[in-house]
Every structure is written in structure tokens, then in C-alpha cells.
Amino acid sequence: MEKVTLRLKEPVTVPLEAEVISPDTFQGKTRAEIEGLPVYCGNEEGRLGDFFAVQGAEAREIVLEGDLSRVKQIGAGMTRGRISIYGDAGMHLGATMRGGEIIVHGNASDWAGAEMAGGMIYIQGNAGHGLGGAYRGSARGMNRGLIIVWGDAGNEVGNAMRRGVIVVQGNTGDFTGAFMIAGTIIVLGRLGDRAGAGMKRGTIVAFHRLQLLPTFRYDCTYRPTFLRLLLIGLRARGVDIGDTYLEGHYLRYSGDLTTLGKGEILIWEGA
Amino acid sequence: MQINGVEIEDTFAEAFKMWGTRLIITARNAKWAMEAATKMTGFATSVIGCKCEAGIEGEIEETPDGQPGVSVLFFTPSKKDLAKRLVERVGQCVMTCPTTACFNGLGSPEQVAVGGQLRYFGDGFQISKLWDGRRFWRIPVMEGEFLVEERFGIQRSVGGGNFLILGEGADVTLEAAERAVEVMEQVPGIILPFPGGVVRSGSKTSSKYKFLHASTNDAFCPTLRGLVETDLPPEVNCVLEIVIDGLDVAAVEEATRVGIRAASILGIQRISAGNYGGTLGQYQIHLHRVLEG
Structure with missing residues (x-):
């Protein structure tokens, strides 16, 4: 697969709205056409070529280099192809994406994968708040797809998510899986407060003890087979899953009983 | 052959x-x-x-x-x-x-x-x-x-692949069938649905009774040699069949090939196969072609 490489010419101090950085938009375009794509730097319209040195054309893979922590909406809404980012990524990375793959060799800011409906986001550093979540006022967050974060993530991971899988190798902030409708969140580190608050269905898997809300009720201690399936699949994707997690028992709690109560929090008890 | x-x-x-x-x-x-x-x-x-x-x-x-x-x-x-x-x-x-x-x-x-x-x-x-x-x-x-x-x-798959082992006695025929099953079970994509992979009650597609569509394959029954038009050579006193179902024809043919080779031991007179003259089944697995292939 041919690549288009975008190298940030100099650090941007004002947020750059760059939803045009997407394999869907780049498809079939020459280098000049890619350079001419519109972006907003603050409230001023500019061209992509004003901020990035562009190499290559007509490719389904985009490589981004530089400190992109203020470049927003990279890959937002994309449906195919791949974006590789060597550096940090700004807010709304891959938001509402429906397919393809984004790999961040650095950190990602808030709302990464928000309301995504397919595809994969791999973040090798940390992620911000609202990972895979629903925007304010939206009924549903992530709805299909896979997000893996090798570092930590902020608050409201998977808020109101409907489908899909979010994996955080490190810790998450407060309200992880709050208002979940379905889907799976796996946190290998520690979770913050109020995990699963208001969840109707869905699964939160924790590997450390956590303070549960009183509206979760203990069911049993068992070995959920489906979790083995997921963990083996994640291991194949480079997530560090020990054998003890595969073989261990999990405490199952149902909740949130203030709502439907068909959600579950599984807490690893040990091998 | x-x-x-x-x-x-x-x-x-x-x-x-x-x-x-x-x-x-x-x-x-x-x-x-x-x-x-x-x-x-x-x-x-x-x-x-x-x-x-x-x-x-x-x-x-x-x-x-x-x-x-x-x-x-x-x-x-x-x-x-x-x-x-x-x-x-x-x-x-x-x-x-x-x-x-x-x-x-x-x-x-x-x-x-x-x-x-x-x-x-x-x-x-x-x-x-x-x-x-x-x-x-x-x-x-x-x-x-x-x-x-x-x-x-x-x-789409294949059912009813088969071959018949015609032996001089029950013991040697069973031994030949067991040897065949052992190697055939190693072929991926097939199963031998009968007990131990072996059938002793092969059938023909007719009967003297109106309510029955299949009945014993009398032409291969040693005990009926004197009563019906037999397909058995004079030395044969036992026949066992191996039936093969497979996910595709190639797998059934491969199982047939290795099975027949394994079943061909001293005391076996002939290896044959069950068919209806080519009028019913969609696939014909010719023994010579499979073994030569």
C-alpha cells in the first residue's frame, strides 16, 4: 500500500481542525490536491499544505509526523485505510469513524473514538477523557469497533457505548462505562470512582479491586468463557494478557440496579 | 487392478x-x-x-x-x-x-x-x-x-462415499476395516458416520415390503449366496462397508484412497463399492481413478 506522508512544518499553537486528514478524502487525489484541502486554524481558513509538508499521493495509508496534539479530528468519520501517527494526536481522533485503522505512536487527547461505529484505534500512549464515549446530548457512544490504549485513559471511558470493545492497559479515570448500553470495557489497571454508573447492559472487566456503587449486586464467582475468547484475541493484538487472567475466576456483579440492571462488572479474583 | x-x-x-x-x-x-x-x-x-x-x-x-x-x-x-x-x-x-x-x-x-x-x-x-x-x-x-x-x-458437501471390503472370514475383514478406519480418520474434512467407522448392514434401495424403502443388500450377504444372484466371489464369507461423508469431493476421494490401500491385506479377496448404476447420486468416485491419482 502506497503512503502519503504529512510532516508538520512547525508546531501549531492554535487548534487546527483537520478532519480532511482521512484516507477517504485523500483517495484519488494528487499531491497538489491534498495540499489544497481546507483546514481551519482557529477561525482562519487555510490549506493543509500551509501546515504540512506532503509526500506521496493517492494512497490508502497516511503517515503523520510531528507534535499533532493540537491537530483535531484526524481520521474523523473515516471508513477505510490506515492512519499512522508518529507523535501525539489532538482531540476527536477517529471520532465517528466507521472503518479502517488508526495507530498512534504517542498520546491521544480527549474524545478519541467518540461515537465511532467501526474500525480500530490503537493508542500506544495515553488517551484523554471521553474515549469511545458519547458527545454531550448524544444518546449513544461507540457503536462497534475496537479501541486499545496501552497507557492510561481519562474520565468517562465508553460513556453510553452501545457496542464494541475498549481496552485500557493502564488506569482509567472516573465514570468508566457510565450509562453503558452494551459493549465491553476491559481495564487492566485501576478504575476510578463510579464505574458503570447508570449502565443498562454491557460488561466492564476489572483486574484490580474497586469501590463499587451500592447499586451493583454480587452474583457469583466463576470463569466466563467469553472472556477467554476476548483475552486471547487481545493477546494476539499485542495486549499484555497473562495466563493467570485467562485461567482465573471472576466475581460477577450485576447493575446498575437504578436502571435495567443487566450490565455486569467482572472483577478478577486471582488464579 | x-x-x-x-x-x-x-x-x-x-x-x-x-x-x-x-x-x-x-x-x-x-x-x-x-x-x-x-x-x-x-x-x-x-x-x-x-x-x-x-x-x-x-x-x-x-x-x-x-x-x-x-x-x-x-x-x-x-x-x-x-x-x-x-x-x-x-x-x-x-x-x-x-x-x-x-x-x-x-x-x-x-x-x-x-x-x-x-x-x-x-x-x-x-x-x-x-x-x-x-x-x-x-x-x-x-x-x-x-x-x-x-x-x-x-x-455443499458430499455424503455416501463408500467402499466394500470382501474378505475370506469375519476376523480378517474386520481387521482390514479397522486398519482402513485408522488411516482414514487422519484425513481432514471427512467423517465415517457408522459405529467405529464400519457398516455391516449395507442396503439396497428396494424391498419386497411396500412400507420399506431400503432393505438388506442381499447380493453381498454371504448367507444368501445360494438363494439370490450374488456378487460375492466363492472365497468370500464376510463383507464390511466403510461410508464416508466429507466437506468436499477431494476429501472423500483422499479418504477412499488411503482407506483402500490400508484395507488391502492378506485374506481380503476384493475391494468393491456401492452404487445404483449412476442413476441416483450426483458424484461418482471411481476406485481405479482415485487410486491412480
Whole structure:
């Protein structure tokens, strides 16, 4: 697969709205056409070529280099192809994406994968708040797809998510899986407060003890087979899953009983 | 043609179009996976009396959930039957068996719902999980949860491949059949649906009784040699048949090839095959062609 490489010419101090950085938009375009794509730097319209040195054309893979922590909406809404980012990524990375793959060799800011409906986001550093979540006022967050974060993530991971899988190798902030409708969140580190608050269905898997809300009720201690399936699949994707997690028992709690109560929090008890 | 002095008759096995699938049954240990597989493939020797044909393809090490697993092949004459029988047998024989899970083992665009039907047993407490583009159902049961894939791939398959071992006595014929089964079971994509892979009661497709469509293959019954027009050479006192179902013709032919070679031992007079003159089956597996190939 041919690549288009975008190298940030100099650090941007004002947020750059760059939803045009997407394999869907780049498809079939020459280098000049890619350079001419519109972006907003603050409230001023500019061209992509004003901020990035562009190499290559007509490719389904985009490589981004530089400190992109203020470049927003990279890959937002994309449906195919791949974006590789060597550096940090700004807010709304891959938001509402429906397919393809984004790999961040650095950190990602808030709302990464928000309301995504397919595809994969791999973040090798940390992620911000609202990972895979629903925007304010939206009924549903992530709805299909896979997000893996090798570092930590902020608050409201998977808020109101409907489908899909979010994996955080490190810790998450407060309200992880709050208002979940379905889907799976796996946190290998520690979770913050109020995990699963208001969840109707869905699964939160924790590997450390956590303070549960009183509206979760203990069911049993068992070995959920489906979790083995997921963990083996994640291991194949480079997530560090020990054998003890595969073989261990999990405490199952149902909740949130203030709502439907068909959600579950599984807490690893040990091998 | 002769192999080790055994005559290979210039004839063909007449095989039929079937629909087939592969299931992966896993469990906490190999014992329970095999228990479920054995029960699921029980009473599944012939579509004539059992509505399906099924068998254990083999134990497998690499399974979707990393637990010990057994691969099962399952065949019926129609797609509709396949869906129905799978739901019955996975529901009654796998879901009931402690610690098991059941996965689709056949990548095919044609699929039938299995977990998608069985999920209703969960009475509203079933949980769906989508992973890698595949949907699974977690059905709560008294032991914990039964995990079953929603849909299973199916494909056009082959049923009724066969060959007949004509021996001088019962002991040597059985030994030849056992040798054949041992090597045939190593061929992927096939099963031998009858007990131990061997049939002693081969049938013809007619009967003197109006209510019966199949009856004993009298031309191959040694005890009837003096009463009917026999197909048995004078030295033959026992005939055993090996029936083969496979996911494709190539697998059935390969099983036929290795099976006949293994069965050709001292004391076997002839290897033949069952057919209806080519009028019924969609596939003809010619013994000479298979062995020369």
C-alpha cells in the first residue's frame, strides 16, 4: 500500500481542525490536491499544505509526523485505510469513524473514538477523557469497533457505548462505562470512582479491586468463557494478557440496579 | 487392478449432495469436550433413519477460547434440515454438557442460525457479544454460562462415499476395516458416520415390503449366496462397508484412497463399492481413478 506522508512544518499553537486528514478524502487525489484541502486554524481558513509538508499521493495509508496534539479530528468519520501517527494526536481522533485503522505512536487527547461505529484505534500512549464515549446530548457512544490504549485513559471511558470493545492497559479515570448500553470495557489497571454508573447492559472487566456503587449486586464467582475468547484475541493484538487472567475466576456483579440492571462488572479474583 | 494381491474392482461409489458444517466444541478439559461431541454425534449414522449424519473429525489444540476442543462434522440433505438438526443437537447435547462452548468451524458465506435460536433459552437474560465480526451468545445456565456462536457456516458437501471390503472370514475383514478406519480418520474434512467407522448392514434401495424403502443388500450377504444372484466371489464369507461423508469431493476421494490401500491385506479377496448404476447420486468416485491419482 502506497503512503502519503504529512510532516508538520512547525508546531501549531492554535487548534487546527483537520478532519480532511482521512484516507477517504485523500483517495484519488494528487499531491497538489491534498495540499489544497481546507483546514481551519482557529477561525482562519487555510490549506493543509500551509501546515504540512506532503509526500506521496493517492494512497490508502497516511503517515503523520510531528507534535499533532493540537491537530483535531484526524481520521474523523473515516471508513477505510490506515492512519499512522508518529507523535501525539489532538482531540476527536477517529471520532465517528466507521472503518479502517488508526495507530498512534504517542498520546491521544480527549474524545478519541467518540461515537465511532467501526474500525480500530490503537493508542500506544495515553488517551484523554471521553474515549469511545458519547458527545454531550448524544444518546449513544461507540457503536462497534475496537479501541486499545496501552497507557492510561481519562474520565468517562465508553460513556453510553452501545457496542464494541475498549481496552485500557493502564488506569482509567472516573465514570468508566457510565450509562453503558452494551459493549465491553476491559481495564487492566485501576478504575476510578463510579464505574458503570447508570449502565443498562454491557460488561466492564476489572483486574484490580474497586469501590463499587451500592447499586451493583454480587452474583457469583466463576470463569466466563467469553472472556477467554476476548483475552486471547487481545493477546494476539499485542495486549499484555497473562495466563493467570485467562485461567482465573471472576466475581460477577450485576447493575446498575437504578436502571435495567443487566450490565455486569467482572472483577478478577486471582488464579 | 491389484494392491497387495487384493483385487480392486473397476467400479465406483455413488455419492450424494449434502449440506455440511463444522463445529468446534470446547470444554474445561478434553474429557468433557469429547463427552459433548460424542453425544452430539450419537444416532447420526444415516439420514435414512437419523435425519442427519455426523461424526467427530478430531481433537484440536488451537481453539477460539484456548480450551481443549473437538471438531465435529455434521451433514444433512438440505439447508433447512441442517439448521433444524443443529439447533436440536447443540441445544440438547452441547449446551447441557458441563463447561462446554460451541463455535463455528467453517468459514463460509452461507450460514445458518444456531446460537441465534438457542439464545431464547436464556429467557431474556442472554447476553450478546460481538467480537472480530462474529456474534456470540452467553446463555446463563445453572453451572455458569454457555457460550455459543450465533451463526455457523455451511457448504455443499458430499455424503455416501463408500467402499466394500470382501474378505475370506469375519476376523480378517474386520481387521482390514479397522486398519482402513485408522488411516482414514487422519484425513481432514471427512467423517465415517457408522459405529467405529464400519457398516455391516449395507442396503439396497428396494424391498419386497411396500412400507420399506431400503432393505438388506442381499447380493453381498454371504448367507444368501445360494438363494439370490450374488456378487460375492466363492472365497468370500464376510463383507464390511466403510461410508464416508466429507466437506468436499477431494476429501472423500483422499479418504477412499488411503482407506483402500490400508484395507488391502492378506485374506481380503476384493475391494468393491456401492452404487445404483449412476442413476441416483450426483458424484461418482471411481476406485481405479482415485487410486491412480
